[in-house]
Amino acid sequence: MNKISQRGVSEARDFSYLPFEQREKKFRLFFLIFSLIFVSGGLLSFCWGRFEASPIVLARALWEGRDPILQTIAKIRLTRTLLAASVGATLALSGAIFQALLRNPLAEPYTLGVSTGAAFGATLALFLGIVSNIAIPLFALGGAGFTLFWVIFLSRTEEGAFRPATLILAGLVVSSFLAAGISLLKSLADETVSSIVFWLLGSFSGRGPGHFLFFWPYALPLFVLAWLFHKELDLLSLGDEEALELGVPVSRVRGFLTLSACLAAAVCVAVSGVIGFVGLIVPHLVRLLCGANHRQLLPLSALLGASLLLFSDILARNILPTGEELPIGVVTALLGAPFFAWLLKRKKREIEWLP
Amino acid sequence: MASVELLYAREVTLGYGKKEVVRFSLELRRGEWISLIGPNGAGKSTILYGLAGLMPLKSGEIWLANESFTRLSPRRRARKIALMRQIPATSYPFTAYEIVLQGRYPHGFSQEDEKLAWEALERVGGLHLAASPFSSLSGGERQKVWLARAIAQQTPILLLDEPASHLDPAVSHEIYQLLKELCAEGKALLCVLHDLAYASLMSDRILLLKEGRVLAEGPPQEVLNPDLLEKLYGIPFSVVKHPDTGKPLPFPSIGL
Numbered sequence: 001m002n003k004i005s006q007r008g009v010s011e012a013r014d015f016s017y018l019p020f021e022q023r024e025k026k027f028r029l030f031f032l033i034f035s036l037i038f039v040s041g042g043l044l045s046f047c048w049g050r051f052e053a054s055p056i057v058l059a060r061a062l063w064e065g066r067d068p069i070l071q072t073i074a075k076i077r078l079t080r081t082l083l084a085a086s087v088g089a090t091l092a093l094s095g096a097i098f099q100a101l102l103r104n105p106l107a108e109p110y111t112l113g114v115s116t117g118a119a120f121g122a123t124l125a126l127f128l129g130i131v132s133n134i135a136i137p138l139f140a141l142g143g144a145g146f147t148l149f150w151v152i153f154l155s156r157t158e159e160g161a162f163r164p165a166t167l168i169l170a171g172l173v174v175s176s177f178l179a180a181g182i183s184l185l186k187s188l189a190d191e192t193v194s195s196i197v198f199w200l201l202g203s204f205s206g207r208g209p210g211h212f213l214f215f216w217p218y219a220l221p222l223f224v225l226a227w228l229f230h231k232e233l234d235l236l237s238l239g240d241e242e243a244l245e246l247g248v249p250v251s252r253v254r255g256f257l258t259l260s261a262c263l264a265a266a267v268c269v270a271v272s273g274v275i276g277f278v279g280l281i282v283p284h285l286v287r288l289l290c291g292a293n294h295r296q297l298l299p300l301s302a303l304l305g306a307s308l309l310l311f312s313d314i315l316a317r318n319i320l321p322t323g324e325e326l327p328i329g330v331v332t333a334l335l336g337a338p339f340f341a342w343l344l345k346r347k348k349r350e351i352e353w354l355p
Numbered sequence: 356m357a358s359v360e361l362l363y364a365r366e367v368t369l370g371y372g373k374k375e376v377v378r379f380s381l382e383l384r385r386g387e388w389i390s391l392i393g394p395n396g397a398g399k400s401t402i403l404y405g406l407a408g409l410m411p412l413k414s415g416e417i418w419l420a421n422e423s424f425t426r427l428s429p430r431r432r433a434r435k436i437a438l439m440r441q442i443p444a445t446s447y448p449f450t451a452y453e454i455v456l457q458g459r460y461p462h463g464f465s466q467e468d469e470k471l472a473w474e475a476l477e478r479v480g481g482l483h484l485a486a487s488p489f490s491s492l493s494g495g496e497r498q499k500v501w502l503a504r505a506i507a508q509q510t511p512i513l514l515l516d517e518p519a520s521h522l523d524p525a526v527s528h529e530i531y532q533l534l535k536e537l538c539a540e541g542k543a544l545l546c547v548l549h550d551l552a553y554a555s556l557m558s559d560r561i562l563l564l565k566e567g568r569v570l571a572e573g574p575p576q577e578v579l580n581p582d583l584l585e586k587l588y589g590i591p592f593s594v595v596k597h598p599d600t601g602k603p604l605p606f607p608s609i610g611l
Binding site: 022023099100103105231234235237238239241245246247249287288292293 | 404407408409428429430431432433434437438440443445446447448449450453454457458460461486508
């Protein structure tokens with residue numbers, strides 16, 4: 001035995017498995033904290049609004065149905081709460097997954113332009129007079145996929161690498177173009193498509209139980225794949241060749257994950273419009289608190305994303321003194337853009353790093 | 356130790372698109388260290404990438420013990436062959452220990468994984484790095500952690516692309532020593548090297564590659580002579596003997 005291994009043995013006594021146990025403990029602690037935030041956000045969202053009531057009163061009205069008005073209010077609130085939480089969890093998860101797949105800490109459905117692409121697809125469907133619940137998310141998916149293809153095509157270098165900053169620039173270019181396209185369609189269609197404004201700013205206003213049921217079949221694949229492929233995501237976020245070398249079927253895993261992340265981002269847009277920055281802020285906060293390992297990053301991101309949108313929606317509903325609602329995309333942008341700026345300033349070196 | 360043939364490659368060609376980059380035959384035995392030397396662009400790294408499954412074979416055949424290489428699933432191949440090449444940069448805060456643990460991926464999940472990853476990190480003398488973010492480590496530390504990852508992969512064959520590049524003499528010597536130990540324990544090593552002194556001191560056999568072809572193959576004493584080296588690199592070489600081992604130590608004789 002040489003010098004190196006002897007030194008290793010003496011250190012083993014001081015450190016024994018410490019980092020692993022520490023990480024597990026940290027994970028459990030944050031899971032508990034985030035769950036508490038999530039539950040309190042859910043309760044608050046359920047009972048705080050123009051009509052305030054204790055959650056017990058609302059739950060009883062929902063269950064017994066003796067007071068039809070109160071029951072309706074409770075129903076709308078419950079749907080809205082569930083939908084906000086679902087969309088938040090999905091956006092945060094797809095952000096974390098795009099960040100791993102593209103090895104880019106700035107990637108998320110909004111910065112990549114995928115959300116705007118989906119909004120364009122949905123607007124196009126409405127413009128063509130299609131209102132079916134199946135066709136609209138498919139159009140949104142088409143728009144999202146189209147955008148991602150162009151963004152990757154524009155930012156890819158000849159060696160197949162991405163510059164993080166170029167990727168975001170390409171996302172900006174494509175999404176500005178499509179946002180203009182949405183405005184154009186809106187002007188062409190006069191009043192019929194005027195409701196599409198919400199697709200540019202995002203809102204949970206007037207969403208019913210149908211939207212919630214319609215949402216999950218499209219979002220679920222991402223949650224299942226995230227759970228199945230968390231180890232592969234660790235490897236892919238270091239590099240395709242590093243993953244290949246360890247036996248990951250890279251192109252298959254990458255294909256499934258990209259498609260399901262696009263689909264999930266598209267359905268988020270189809271039910272609630274473009275809500276930016278959730279997929280950016282949340283995974284970053286989780287990484288700062290709990291590390292980059294996807295086994296912990298993904299569930300914590302989903303939980304925190306759900307909480308963030310619950311609280312943003314509470315703000316959006318209650319902040320204006322006139323009683324009107326603020327689009328939720330405005331709230332997340334107000335929170336997210338400064339965060340993005342902070343990230344740019346503080347992590348400049350990492351962001352400009354060349355893969 | 357019986358010289359069991361671990362890897363046998365016959366008339367293998369590798370390349371990108373239609374272009375053929377390298378054509379070679381190779382036998383690698385248990386506990387053997389083979390170095391690949393040659394000028395830049397000779398196809399040394401390409402051989403490693405082909406054997407690690409990063410690019411498909413264009414023709415020829417490779418056998419791993421009694422199994423056909425092309426029929427192995429990527430995961431089963433990764434249980435037999437590990438590759439250590441340029442260390443990737445990452446902006447995500449993975450800890451060194453997490454990086455090493457990733458080496459267990461091809462074996463699926465087991466209770467042993469944490470212990471084995473821990474032992475691999477201990478093996479390279481990197482336990483004190485376990486909880487530090489990989490991106491904050493120095494070049495030498497990263498190289499050690501990445502080597503621990505390859506050790507945790509527990510493969511009989513280890514492919515190395517310049518395992519000690521950009522490191523100071525002490526750290527690179529430490530790494531070469533460690534590799535030699537692994538070799539003595541029965542691992543077979545195929546190593547791309549530019550450092551001819553270490554190629555001479557460490558290898559059992561050396562493959563000289565030029566323009567995608569094997570120029571010569573044999574033990575260091577036979578192939579590291581001024582004639583072959585001049586043919587290989589296109590500049591004159593002088594060779595002296597190592598004072599302790601008697602192995603050849605080549606160096607370019609231009610302007611000296």
